[in-house]
Amino acid sequence: MPSLKSDETMKISEASAETFAPSTWLPSNGALIWTFVAIGSLLRLREYLFNRSLWYDESMLALNIINRSPTDLTKPLSYFQVAPIGFLWLEKLSVHYLGSSEMALRLVPLLSGIVSIFLFAAVARHFLSTNVVPIAVGLFSISQPLIYYSAEAKQYSTDVALTLLLYLLLSPFLEASVGFVHVILVALIGAVIIWCSHPAVFVLAGVALSVLWTAARRRDSFLLILTVIPAAVWACSFLLFYTFSLRRASNDPILLDYWKDAFMPLPPSSLADLSWFESAFFKTFSFPVGLAATGIAAVAATLGTIELRARSLSKFLSLLLPIVLALLASSMHLYPFQGRLLLFLVPSLLILVAAGFDLIKCKTWKAFPLLNTLLLGFLLFAPLAEAARHLVKPRGLEEIKPVVKYVGQHMVFGDTLYCYYGAEPAFEYYRERGLIAPIKQLMGVKWIGNLQLYKLDSDKLRGQKRVWVLFSHVSSAAGVDEEIFFVDHLDQVGRRLDTFHTTGASVYLYDLRSERDLSSIPGFEEPSVRTESAK
DSSP states (O other): OOOSSOHHHHHHHHHHHHHTOOOOOSOOSHHHHHHHHHHHHHHHHHHHHHOOOOOHHHHHHHHHHHHSOTTGGGSOOGGGOOOOHHHHHHHHHHHHHHOSSHHHHTHHHHHHHHHHHHHHHHHHHHHSOGGGHHHHHHHHHHOHHHHHHTTSSSSHHHHHHHHHHHHHHHHHHHTTOOOHHHHHHHHHHHHHHTTTOTTHHHHHHHHHHHHHHHHHHHTOHHHHHHHHHHHHHHHHHHHHHIIIIIHHHHTOHHHHHHTGGGSOOSSOOSHHHHHHHHHHHHHHHHTTTOOSOHHHHHHHHHHHHHHHHHHOHHHHHHHHHHHHHHHHHHHTTSSOOSGGGGGGGHHHHHHHHHHHHHHHHHHHTTTOTTHHHHHHHHHHHHHHHHHHHHHHSOOOSOOHHHHHHHHHHHOOTTOEEEEOGGGHHHHHHHHHTTSSOOOEEEEOOOOTTOTHHHHHHHGGGTTOSOEEEEEESOOOTTSSOHHHHHHHHHHHHSEEEEEEEETTEEEEEEEOOOHHHHHTSTTOOOOOOEEEEOO
């Protein structure tokens, strides 16, 4: 096998390694890394065991998974949901054997979240010097977005796990120590993962391009051939997946409109377009990376790119190119570059941040020996505090389950339930689980931004003795809270009998008979309003 590095390249690498060789400033033993792994696993398990209610997005995907056959899950999903077929089948398998509870639906994301910590610790060792691996693993283990999505019945936690698995499997290519058997194995595994994770194609393409580029520079025809083989298999798999499944979602006008602010403007044609890049850069470190000190994180990641570029071109490109490819896909309105859809980039960004702290320490330890420690403290303070707070009391998002239970416990024969459109999917999920007895239902119409039409919708309830009005996932698209607007109107046309609130969900009981109807009832007295909140 020919040499993978010319003498000149070897000299540059040795010089770079000497220039950026980190001094020992953190304990590098495995005990510290395993401690962070244990903490991260505990935080994810705690979030899962809290068993919060399914929220709007989760419930829509859950209804598809529960009520469809594996074959039907390959067709366009209801409620404008999009998820990779492989993930849907894993979820269906969990539901088939464990039932349709929230915990069964969230088991795959939980396992993905816990496995991700172990995978990240292994991947970090391939990219970072030994001394800063604990920093990267520590940041990864306490990242609140990673913790939260490990207990959400969506595919984003699985995206992270599969991204890390790919980096681990592809590391021999980056280190130029790959064999033919490994090439075949990676080709097959990568082809399958494409069907299980939408952003996996960015990682596969990015790593392949980085290896091809470095191999071409070194004129290493053997490595070029070994890389082209799996790349061709991945390309065929992606084309099949795109044609069979992904193309429909990429052309969905509703999804395109929902994510319209998440597409990179290319070329930028205004100051607003230019500001998109600055906003996307810093917001990404806040969410989904989960770091409040975005300025420190951004500077550290920028310096990290300098160090990794000096130490290994192929590793540097393998982290950078998936980001570039995701941005290019965003500019073509094929993949939104925002929020939870970028969770798969968190490992890469945290590796860059840790590498940046290594470089800062190497360059400043003589003049400012405490600078790196102070910066790291500022970076860690907010995520540590948030992780500790949620360990004691995990956050609810839209706790509709206790609201549905409350209605079920206090409803009487003849009651009607009006369900605000944002609460419909979650209510339907809990209704199917038997959390409430059969009740006459009216589903609210989706009039986002047109508040007056809600008044017309509420007129359907006039004349009824007892009407429960259920809210969750409330919109403020018109600059007005739609729940407040709706309830204020009902307060004018009827009498409120009861109120029950939880985090992100509420229900109101009204008597909507007219004054004439009420006055004709012998001994009628205006009822007092009862208000309760979940503890």
